[in-house]
Amino acid sequence: MAIVEVKDLRKAYGGRNVVDGVSFTVEEGEIFGILGSNGAGKTTTVECVEGLRVPDSGTVSVAGLDPVRDHDRLTTVLGAQLQQSELQPKITVREALEQYTKFYEHPADWRALVGRLGLEEKLTTRFAALSGGQRQRLSIALALIGNPRVVVLDELTTGLDPRARRDTWQLIEEVRDSGVTVLLVTHFMEEAQRLCDRIAVIDQGRVAALDTPAGLVSRSTASTVISFTPSQPLDQDELDRLPQAVSIERRADRIVINGTDETVDAVVSLLARHRITAARLRVSDATLDDAFLDLTGSAAPDAADAEADEHAPAHTPAHEERTR
Numbered sequence: 001m002a003i004v005e006v007k008d009l010r011k012a013y014g015g016r017n018v019v020d021g022v023s024f025t026v027e028e029g030e031i032f033g034i035l036g037s038n039g040a041g042k043t044t045t046v047e048c049v050e051g052l053r054v055p056d057s058g059t060v061s062v063a064g065l066d067p068v069r070d071h072d073r074l075t076t077v078l079g080a081q082l083q084q085s086e087l088q089p090k091i092t093v094r095e096a097l098e099q100y101t102k103f104y105e106h107p108a109d110w111r112a113l114v115g116r117l118g119l120e121e122k123l124t125t126r127f128a129a130l131s132g133g134q135r136q137r138l139s140i141a142l143a144l145i146g147n148p149r150v151v152v153l154d155e156l157t158t159g160l161d162p163r164a165r166r167d168t169w170q171l172i173e174e175v176r177d178s179g180v181t182v183l184l185v186t187h188f189m190e191e192a193q194r195l196c197d198r199i200a201v202i203d204q205g206r207v208a209a210l211d212t213p214a215g216l217v218s219r220s221t222a223s224t225v226i227s228f229t230p231s232q233p234l235d236q237d238e239l240d241r242l243p244q245a246v247s248i249e250r251r252a253d254r255i256v257i258n259g260t261d262e263t264v265d266a267v268v269s270l271l272a273r274h275r276i277t278a279a280r281l282r283v284s285d286a287t288l289d290d291a292f293l294d295l296t297g298s299a300a301p302d303a304a305d306a307e308a309d310e311h312a313p314a315h316t317p318a319h320e321e322r323t324r
């Protein structure tokens with residue numbers, strides 16, 4: 001059963017459509033990913049779901065509620081990840097949990113959440129003294145305090161080191177396993193591939209594709225990657241004529257080609273024709289990065305982008321129209 005329904009959502013700023021007819025539904029119990037490059041319109045989309053921005057047109061429904069019109073009731077079904085700026089640096093973990101508990105009529109027991117999220121030892125620690133990973137744990141705890149049916153996590157693991165990121169992935173899976181639907185906004189291909197049941201790839205305000213991670217990879221035209229080191233130089237014109245090759249890269253002495261099984265057959269014949277041997281020949285399935293490139297025409301946003309974002313100024317104008 002769909003718990004979030006977004007239909008033909010549109011939002012423009014300064015005459016530019018930043019969300020341009022986005023539609024998707026999130027099924028109860030899934031981790032649904034919104035994946036896209038910087039500025040693709042991901043946050044604007046989920047903030048419309050959270051009722052923090054007012055759509056220009058289109059409809060959004062969360063458990064049957066209109067996020068803007070029914071905002072008070074929405075907070076009982078939807079938990080949003082805390083923005084760091086919303087907590088005082090001096091507040092302790094315990095104080096934050098107690099304060100948030102008061103916002104809800106039927107809150108979860110914060111002590112149980114603290115146990116689940118491994119924050120027991122940190123109850124008297126001030127927010128400013130928490131590590132990035134601990135802040136994210138607190139952020140998840142605060143999003144879950146109202147016993148929501150859906151949580152929205154926007155770039156939750158940006159800025160975390162790989163270990164803390166993996167720990168956070170496990171927590172997100174545990175949240176889903178406890179019956180809460182997760183709407184996850186991310187830059188990270190690996191994160192999307194590992195966690196999401198389905199992914200909407202957003203490109204320039206539109207849904208470029210919506211499928212399972214495996215479905216996105218297999219529907220991309222470049223579903224296979226072949227790489228090898230030829231024993232003699234290969235003529236570029238001949239490589240360019242390979243059927244269904246989406247990209248051909250030379251990396252030092254290696255050639256890496258994204259294509260299909262037909263491309264692989266053609267590479268093998270080409271090598272045989274010229275009596276060229278291929279050292280360290282590898283044929284593998286394409287990854288979500290390859291599919292992303294194929295679907296959006298731009299390279300997958302990588303960790304470096306995300307780390308850089310951390311230090312970029314937040315979009316403050318959006319908050320002017322926040323409804324809470």
Ligand SMILES: Nc1ncnc2c1ncn2[C@@H]1O[C@H](COP(=O)(O)OP(=O)(O)OP(=O)(O)O)[C@@H](O)[C@H]1O
Nearest residue numbers: 013018037038039040041042043044045315317318
């Ligand atoms: N309140 C606003 N006023 C003007 N422009 C805005 C506002 N909010 C967002 N934008 C612009 O809309 C576009 C989409 O922004 P959005 O934050 O939704 O993208 P995003 O996919 O979440 O990007 P990122 O990954 O960088 O956060 C961007 O070009 C952004 O600068």
